[in-house]
Amino acid sequence: MNLSYFTKLEPWLQAFAGLAALLALAVVVRFLMVLVFMPVLRRIRNRANSRLTDVVLADAAIRRMAQVLPLMVMLIGIEEVPYLSAKVVTVMSNVALALMVIQIVRSLLAMLDALLLAQHQGVAGDGQTVAMKVRSIKSYVQLGKLILMVAAGIIAAATLFNRSPLIVLSGLGAMSAVLMLVFKDTILSFTAGVLLSSNDMLRLGDWIEMPQVGADGDVVDIALHTVKVQNWDKTITTIPTWRLMSESYRNWRGMSESGGRRIKRTLRLDASSVRFLEDADIAYLSNIALLRPYLQGKRAVLTELNSQTEIALGEKGTFPANQRRLTNIGTFRAYIEVYLRGNPRIHQGMTLMVRTLEPTPEGVPIEVYCFTASTAWAVYESTQDDIFDHLLSILPEFGLRLYQSPTGNDLRIGMVQRAETVQALRKA
Template sequence: MSFLTEQPEAIQAIAGLALMVLLAYGARLVVHWILLHGFSRWIEAMQARWTRVVLHRNVLNRLEKITPSLVVQMSVAAIPYLPTAAVSIIRNVAVAVTVLQIVRVLMALLDALHEEHERSAGSLAVSTRSIKSHIQLAKLGLMLLGGIVIIAALIDRSPLILLSGLGAMSAVLMLVFKDTLLSFTAGLQLASNDMLRVGDWIEMPQLGADGDVIDIALHTVKVQNWDKTITTIPTWRLMSESFRNWRGMSESGGRRIKRVVRLDAGSVCFLKPEDVERLQHIALLRPYLEQKLQELDGANSAASRALGDLAKAPANQRRLTNLGTFRAYINAYLRHHPKIHQGMTLMVRAMEPSSEGIPMELYCFTASTAWIEYEGIQSDIFDHLLAMLPEFGLRLYQKPTGQDLTSGLRLRQGLNQD
């Protein structure tokens, strides 16, 4: 110390600054050792979720970086012969650095909270509401507030003065952050109404989106389409425009089949007795045919008593048709199908005939919502039904092609020549 007191004042000030810097970084090393070794066992022993957030490695790493600026703030005034202006500047810069590091610690806490939320959702193996948009908004607020406090510290003014100045710029701020405000409002409405979650399958044809939601952020929602492309949708557009969410289908446990088999109207006819006898060997049809034959016998007997000999005319009798019997077969087939959900709507109906034949519509739900399994079940059902058409004397409707017309023309020319 005698050597330092004998030196000029500038050398003592420089030596004091150097000693302060060494003390600041020495304190950081001490804090680093305490946080690394002192809390490591505590972190391993405690399994609470809040400990994994508060004592996250990134949080601790950023927390130790606050130490040097705090040491500078407390020790700068003790440096001998340091000008008052220099002391004020160094202290203001140290305060600004401290605020910056505090903001970084808080942002690391938000990242740790988001990471813990995602880990918990993954362990439950269910779709969950995303908090990423809220995390991003909180980070944006921290950066704005931290920026105001840092600027106020550097110019040595109260932050309230800057905040009052921002009030006059509110119109400009509203214009600059218009999309952010719209997206945040839309995100709140989506979350409060539970309209969208990560993992949901949504369709938004106007934006080319058809796939799973993989990320819900403040400004955008990312959808991975089935061709593995990514569609990015502005969050506010999900509230201003309509989209389809298939989550209800997934949660219900059944996926709808709504498809028609188009039959040739020229193949529809009444069943002959030998046809009925042959169809009675089909196990699924036997209960229907037995009940229907009893009903027809009763109706025809009543008609015979009322009409006399006129009841023998086929037009005055009730008879089975191959179309109605095929419809009953489809209904029985679906009722006994092990992969069709029996607790949901099941219906088979003949729709209005048109120039494309008679549509026979199947309306039912599979017992699985998995896409590949659903398509396999649906294909198996229609493969079977198309193969069963000849058993009922029915034909599938198909528009004639050029080859059909050419073949018919050649056949007609051959008959004319003969």
């Protein structure tokens, strides 16, 4: 069929044939994009092996960009179709242009998704994908996607109605009060997200504790509107982002980064078991290898001080109340410190002390304050348990007793002993 025969057809047939040819050309261009253009871009991306090319040339992005060129063919070629009314040309041009805008924005959205994926994941030296504990940009990505979608909607609507986008924007300006009400949470959440990120207050992988919302675990997701926390019982707590700025919470990141986790626990000793050490007690405790240097040094110091006291006071200097003497609670406190100094699972570069707190009706508290060399929960609990198991077991060696409220069994034994005593007195 030659061109002269085509020109002899009815105008509506020429218009129909022209539209069919234009549609066929767009389909051919679409197949060429899929079969040629996309594989070439994938090869470029794989050879570059760069984070930037992985984001810009993501599969979803180039697949959506492949839709733009056929629409461009339709946009340019529609005006060349013969005997097509101006209204039809305008409508089809506007539709093609609106679809182009939508496809371009969809490509940008795919790039933002790829950027978020690249931020959350890194490639290790062996090629394995590992999660990175970094500041999340998910809130920024979500806000960017929201802005792009709103802009695409405005431009597409203005194009379809053949009006300037400024007219649509002016209409939205008149609805600003409604828009502020609709996007109130978005504005609050984005502001909170910016402050959290800029002040480095929250990162993915941080352990946070927020009792008022029942959150106690690791941050697994930071989005525009919400922050997800996986609690230790594997439940998920979802917190509105703005609440992390308006309310207080505890972030344990400092502990994790320091390399040590604090132990702060007390042993409550029975006050009636506290006493001075006699020479026999000191000789017995000197058999403990950890205590021997301490006792030798203390005895030398106390002997010197007591000698000076005897010289100053004469015979009164030998009175026990005027002399310096070792106590079992002080010696036990020194033993704990030496024991912790030699424990390889205790962090020696951090604060380590053992102190006596104010006596209470529940006994005399001895507080152990130190840091473990590991921040892992299981290791921390195991280290703490081993330390206090040992201290509780060695208390009798110092003549000390742990304070414990009387139990039913204690009362029963006391009553039995009292009855036996009464019977013995009656027999006597």
